[in-house]
Amino acid sequence: xxxxxxxxxxxxxxxxxxxxxxxxxxxxxxxxxxxxxxxxxxxxxxxxxxxxxxxxxxxxxxxxxxxxxxxxxxxxxxxxxxxxxxxxxxxxxxxxxxxxxxxxxxxxxxxxxxxxxxxxxxxxxxxxxxxxxxxxxxx
Numbered sequence: 001x002x003x004x005x006x007x008x009x010x011x012x013x014x015x016x017x018x019x020x021x022x023x024x025x026x027x028x029x030x031x032x033x034x035x036x037x038x039x040x041x042x043x044x045x046x047x048x049x050x051x052x053x054x055x056x057x058x059x060x061x062x063x064x065x066x067x068x069x070x071x072x073x074x075x076x077x078x079x080x081x082x083x084x085x086x087x088x089x090x091x092x093x094x095x096x097x098x099x100x101x102x103x104x105x106x107x108x109x110x111x112x113x114x115x116x117x118x119x120x121x122x123x124x125x126x127x128x129x130x131x132x133x134x135x136x137x138x139x
Contacts, residue, residue, distance in 0.1 A: 017048035025086040049073040
């Protein structure tokens with residue numbers, strides 16, 4: 001008899017994350033104490049995602065607040081991901097996570113991330129995840 005992984009028996013939809021990888025970075029201050037702040041991205045997590053439809057209401061609400069909402073993606077739920085983090089897709093595009101929303105009625109527990117365009121890209125390196133580096137956060 002074939003065993004299936006544990007899954008609650010209810011009416012929730014099984015969520016797939018087949019559209020790509022998203023790396024989440026927290027932006028920290030790498031400047032000297034008492035000096036000018038230097039923003040430096042520090043890797044938090046690498047998540048698989050599914051592209052979601054960007055609704056008109058969300059798009060125009062962003063326009064009213066002078067925010068250019070570009071994408072909405074669904075990822076597995078993690079407590080360490082918050083708004084104002086940096087998200088980088090596998091094609092190298094960088095976005096600010098503007099909103100994190102829990103997605104109800106799906107399994108496994110998921111969250112929707114609203115991604116907005118940023119004007120100035122950060123210099124991110126997968127090799128340096130310690131928070132220490134050359135002190136140049138922006139390119």
